Amino acid sequence: MGKIQFINEFPATEEFTLDKRIKLLRQRKLEQTEEKIEMEGGLDEDDYGRVVCPDDFYFEPDSNHPDGSYYGYEGWSHNYCKLLREHPLYCDPLDAFVGRGFFFMTRQKGSLWNPDHPYTELKSAFDEYNIVCGIGSDGHFTPDLNMGFDMGWIGILKKLEKFEQINTAPENEIFYTTEKKMVNAIMTFLNRVADELMALSEEENNPYLKQNLVEMSQTNRKIANDKPETLRECIQWMCWFSFFSRLYNRGPSGGQLDELLRPFYERDIAAGIIDDETAKFYIACLYLNDTRYYQLAGPDDNGDDMASKISYLILEAADWINIACNLTVRVHDNMNEDFFTKAVGYLFKNKNGWPRFSGDNSLVDGFMRCGYEKNLARKRLAAGCSWMSIPGMEYTLNDLVKINAAKVFEVAYYEMVKSGEYGTDKLWEIFSKHLERAVNTTAKGIKFHLTWQDQNEPELICNLLSQGPVEKGLDVTKSAMYFNMCIDGSGIATVADSFAACEQRVEKEGKITWEALTKQLELNYNDIDGEYIRQMMLHSERFGGGDSLADRWASRINELFTNLVRKECDNYEGINFIPGWFSWSNTLEFGSRVRATPNGRRNGEAINHGANPTSGFRKDGAVTAMANSIANVQPFFGNCAPVQLEIDPGIADTEEGVGKMVSMIRTILETGNTLLNINIINKEQILEAHKDPSKYPDLVVRVTGFTSYFAMLSPEFRQLVVDRVLAVNGEC
Template sequence: MYKLKPVSIRVLKMREMYRNTVPKVCTARLKIVTDFYQNNPNITGILKRGLVFKEIAEKTPVLISQGEVVVGSMAATYRGSALFPENDIAWMQVDYDAGKLFNRELDPYIIEEEDWDYIKSVIPYWEKNSLSAMVDQYIPEGYFNAVGNQVTVYNGKNICTAPVGHFCTNYDKAIRKGFGAVKAEAQAKMAEMEGHMSGNMIEQYNFYRSVVIVCDGMITLSKRYAAEAAQQARECTDPARKAELEMMADSLNWIMKNPARTFYEAIQVMMLYQIGLCLHNNMHGISFGRVDQYLSSFYEADLAAGRTTPEKAQEIFDLFALKVAEMNKIWFSGTTLTVTGYTVGQLMTLGGVDKDNNDASNAVTYMMLQTAGRLLLHDPPMSLRIHKNTPAELWEAALETTKICGGVPTFENDDVIIPALMRNGRMDLQSARNYTLIGCVEPAGCGDEWPACGGSGGEAYWNMPMAVLHAINDGHNPMADRYGNITEKRTGANTGYLYEMETFEDVLEAVKTQYQFFLEWQMTMVNMFEVVAAEHMSQPLVSCMMDGCMESGKDVMKGGAKNNSSGVPGVGIGNAVDSLVAIKYMVYDKKLCTGKELLDACLTNWEGKEDLHQFILNKVPHFGNDDEYADEWAAWLLNLFADIVASFTSIRGCKFAPGLYPVATNVLWGLLTPATPDGRRKHEPLSDGISPVQQLDKHGPTALLKSVVHIPQEKYSNGTLLNMKFHPSALSNETGMAKLIALMKTYFNLGGMELQLNVISGETMRKAQENPEEYKDLVVRVAGYSAYFVELFKNCQDDLIRRTEIDL
């Protein structure tokens, strides 16, 4: 029987502080970066990015809050948010002008008047000097014809966020080797080259030079924290805390330059490196990798030497998780519609196999689940790697955790993911076995891959049903875009109208044409973006630890990592598949309506066509019911999508990787998508992840799972996402749990890649909408992330309630 261990008072207090602090915008980083950029226009490229980090490390506020043992802060105040003008900051003016900066409904922030005055004063400078502004100059001329299609995603003007995190550098190397050793390595490389550099050796030299600079930065940052701890120790009157602060100062002086010696030091290296990465980058989805694998040997050694106890180690991990939970970033208000709840996606991975394919779980794996279950934290999100030999007690611990903390952890299938990662030349067996999850549910190399999901300036969430609609509407988007503009021009390819297509094969041809057309544009925009970003947003702090970069002398943005990839995720799978099925059934197979009638019904949002609408919803086969008539087209469409994406080449020479996950863009994209042939009305959310359309899976979870394995998931190495919602009564006893495990195992045996659970009733969620205070700590899985339910966008809450609920 799985039991939750007690939580220490200190941890409880820290959690209370976390839950009760409204984040505040801090201008410290903005000021450091603005001054540096304005005063040094002569410093460019990778040196600029190296030196600006050093400047940040030397000047960023150092904050050790009361009772903290694991330290590191993004801002001058607890839970504060830094600002990232190099990407863009003009969105703040846009939000301000729209009345959405102060008192925002979702994810509110405190912003002091004087801080806003300062921010306002530097926006004009950044409007000409941010990556957004630079990228906008390079939009290919032809793309302007396609603007307004609502299929492809391109975050240029004002909101460019890239690289959008979603990578995992080698924390293990940072822990075991230290920045001192890497710095020495880089200096040795430079000494070797000095005075005789031919060809691109100059570029390598510049790379190593910036590595030396950022390593110095990390060591400086750690020593500044050491000094602060020592200062607090001197002033401290409580002897226990005083000793603790002295211990912290000693460790902070030692680590970063030198290899970590203890469990605590290993965690502190991870934490400060994370702070460094986030302060250097535009923090988002920067993932920790296989934390239980890094920490296990330190924990065991500490135990053996009597330096720690399971309780003490658990408390340190709790405090670590709370530090990670505290980190957040103020977003453009539009973005909060898809990523609410101060979510930053600093994912941690647990379990899985080791390099020899044996089970790799250890005591720290369970410690991590204990933290999530006892503290009810949605951040850091956790992903559990499952394989044939995952121990039964780990299954139990994970399911008990997800029952109380929705979607923590997610369940990832090694047996499908490892071979998937080896497809298309992405990585070798050794790297694949050591994979981690990044951001939401994306498999990637752990410390040896630059997967660069987000090359479009954000994630490239590609709207699948919208491309189908273009296919039957001669390449036109019939609906206004997010700015309210209806475009008269053709935004897609010229494929004719549904009523001009004589056979269903003609429809399929049209769909192929539009998918090729829009995916090629997506690839183009991702590549164009990367070319610009690689010049201006070098990543020496990531690269110095990432496998491959020190060897190649190249930054990750230039393809220096051992492995490379570029993800493009599709959204609205259920609606796209059902649209094809409805067209086939109604117009061609049964001839129950004409192509004109069906297309007109979509264009007029089913007005006056309720009969047709009801027939399609209730009498036509739908994906998700183990019905070959429908499922066959899931296989067809998702082979098409995967094969096109996988054929593309990135500027780093690697192939693109297809994915199927929406974060919560299915809700926002739904607002921007007209009615679709599957019976979906205008504005309704798209289907979530690889799930069938909400509530149209009518034959229970086994039929649903049989349907979704028609999707060639093994081709989707950028990840797939399947949410399932269970009523708590289904899992109230051991038999129920055993049956759930069997259900999940069968899905994985049949080729399922990922599964995440909410064990909650719609009724509870409705109550939480009515009495948010009472349900303040209710954690639910939204899509690619979990969040506190009451902090979600209302449409997201409604979408969660509407999803099919499995009970008995």
């Protein structure tokens, strides 16, 4: 193992309370965030709990391909085991756990796709429509951590050995050989961690910190060789699984956190091992370790709410540590109202974008339309920026496959111009044809990925906590119980607004001809009267206006897109294609690839965010009208088209205000919406932070599905968040 990165700065006489440790750990987190900003620049993604890699550590992977990169079972397992042998231990004696990482292997290797399996015949359509195809993508599904708790690493190894004797085909041999190699490397690593922690305890002069290091060592020794039994061992197991999976390929989501922890918490409380303050401290340290997506509450198999004492402690721990985190509260008919109110209260207290709220009825009913039973649909948890997943049971590429509908519109528009036959009917006919080709090609890309991904990047960590891979001796891309593959569309408001602007200004009002409009688009509205015309198009009826012309176009676009995606299920046995509307951080990149559009958007400007209306057209803050518009474009097959709200912090300063917000959230979700992301942002503060992010190092915002330190975002993405806030205040 590489050199330890160990923080030791306290004298032997220093005394500590849990609260003091939390405050010191939080301050250290902010300092480490500033260090990442200084070393790495803007990052438009989750925080991940990483720390900056030590200056004296550099990992050099070994290639198993002429192109200089590595692929397949042998390439990945060899380099992963090599990295575990060399990876330093990061240890903070104030923390309850170890397991902080420095990087992901996927960002340390060369080419990300095995060139032995080219997809040249698909690439032309991917490029034409600016499709994020998902080929070679990883990690966007949810393993079942309970499998790890029940077996421990030694049990996982025994399970591999058992099924190795059953599945003896040549294709299974490499699976079991490499998976056993991985588990043995993990167990060796954990034992080395335990040794090094004990050695650190012997050097520590502060008796409080010395005892903590001894307990750390004992905890890690236990989980290296046995299954976890206490809450501390359970969370340390989770921290290490986060580390192992993130180190491999950025890793998956977390699961139903309260139910994962509850049995360990209740046993420890009954045995007198811990009290609630200690449990909260452990959970707060879990947030420091990683910002995985976790769900709270929601219905059990019988429809009863799962909120329990530890659900409250999870919220309290997040409030205590007060950093970026990703908690989702599942809202349903039998919701624990007190817990719901507490969750909303924390949203306004800390103004850090957590928790967000998912709509159980829409999600469950939608997934049942795919042919699944209700009890299984209820197991499908909020798992990532916009997506759902059944822990351990399904493989998805959720949030990794996106069709830039605005680009499809651009292609269709200029084909119409070339034909010389103008009209929204003609434009719709051509748009429909190109969207069908885009969806069809995207589905082919997903099938291609499933066929070849195990020879590119097998899921060697998440395979171990999934039902199917170990039992069948095949990668999860070949052996999952269910394949629910999401195809997201992006830019629905941009396209709907453009159709509506053409119909209103050209066809209904006759204020501009198709030829004149096309000229302005080609010149990016820079011709004579260009800005006047742009403003005219910009102020046509918009999506989000409430039964507007553009709302009707959006519903038509959504119906077309949904039907096209679902139609692909008939072409691929065993694959369930699920439509959604989401853009994630592709909002900027997608916009950069699209020329000026008829809705007044200039060349290269961002498309709309997710399923939200284009920023800035509503000056009245009409949340309900916007939410109703988004509800009307929910594809309604079990995945999300999220609602993003920017709320003034003064709206819920009182108990009455929180109650009104609870009612508003419930109303938004009961109208058919699936996921609600909320930012509580002070306009003056975020404008100051945008000018000089260093003045507000602890400002956390919900960027999209994830929360992030505002200072960590690129200037372009900070501007997107600022524009959304200004739009609420009628200034954008």
